[in-house]
Amino acid sequence: MIAASFTIKDLLMFLHLGAGMAYALAFSLHLIKKRTPERFAAAAGLLLNGAALVAMVMISGHLPVFNLFESLVSSAFILASLHLFFNRTMESLPDVGTWVWIEILLLFAISLVFPKVLAPSRYDFNYPYIISFFMFRVGALSAILFSSTFVIQARVEENNGHSGVCLFHQGRNFLLLGTVLFLASEYSGMVWCQNGWGDMWRWSSGHLESVFVFLYLMLAFHIPSNREKARGIQSLVAGMGGFVMLALAVMRGLG
């Protein structure tokens, strides 16, 4: 049993590395505008990434959302899926796809640098509110990172009238979706907290980080867009949303 478990762990590392390399290949093909091979490499990456997630579930016995390594690999999978199924590849570069690949590779780079360990399977990891808390958190991170790609590209294409506006609107859509998922995660966390500690709120740096993310998202939606300078700030705040959330996730994961 132990030997088998070691084998699956080795397989996990192989799948993880393989997915990262396939995504890197897809990005390279994207840059040289080889669209069909890019899609094949992306599909291979997605397949390996999905297999890595299955291996994680088999080893740990829980959903791969409970620690930094698990969250990063899951987020990369969601981002790659969103890109493959929702994004149209453009002729000129950079396009939204360019930023998505950069984000996916960033997630993989972080997961390679930091310890590749799975969360120990705690006794309460089958509690629905704990699962939803972490699952929605990963969903929110992915949606907000995806939103950043549109906002960044909208900034790139700001002189291209309608296209820039549509991209920005799509970025806003995914930012709102990320906000909904983040709030759903917060709600699950509050019920968990209420049932586990007798209060829906705890004074800790983790809880304050959640408030920080909430306020940050709130700021992104409350910057006036009537002046050029303000629009620039709005793009900056909204575009950085995913990276701010990622930085906090990394800090929490290492803490």
Add this chain to the structure above:
Amino acid sequence: MKRISRKLSSLSFTGWTVVALILWCTLGIVIAGSEGFRDQFHRMNDIILRDWLTRPQEGASLLKLWFVGMCAGMIVLGVNLVFCSWNKFLRLIRVNKGSRPRYIMLFVHILFGLVALGHFGSFMLGYRYENIRLGKGQSFAFDKGFSIKLERVHFIDDPRVLRMAHSDQSAADFHYRSNYADMVLNREAGEVYRGRAYILKPIRFKTMQVTLKRFTPARSLDGGTPGVVLVVSRNPVLDVFLIIYPFMIVGIGIYLGMTWRNARGSVINVKNNL
């Protein structure tokens, strides 16, 4: 007067208030993580904040100042919300055409105000007694003649698991849905409620909650019954809060669905959309 009202309801006022709150929150994260304040910060969980704030022996002045600052920021945001919602509401009544998403967003803003009030209410209303350690047959007296008694502990796992760190307790070691504590809630001398508390499944009596935080190793080494650590709390606004919050999330979801395809006048700013 009209100018002040316009300023207080403006979007830039919201933006700057949120920026100030973000900075204040960052300061809180730094304080919570700093060596000198970490324990004091965590002690804010031990009692209801109303008492923590008013008792001079509880908490450092810097922490209290930080907390009051955070509340002040939220009050300013609340004032902005009231003025803004009122102005937008009047405008919506005047121009009542194709404005369903705007009504939804107004509704979401009102719910957000109530959620913030609910949070504040949970800090200030009711009571909280943290880390009550009880052995079998022992009781703890608290608010207005109430007391809670540990009548029986049912523990099916190897008691050695209770000496392990929480993060090391696996599902095979500890069955949180099978271990429980039978509790009796008394007032004066009479029994008012009896119930079974599990980990993550507390006892609720009206607005009162008895939470089983964890089991503790038995005092005797010959395998006696484990004890429990409880939290007794009362939050009169909890139920309302837990109902309003999902409505707020659903409201944002509906608004998103209604405006997903509308790239015309594409503004990220939901308040501008009102």
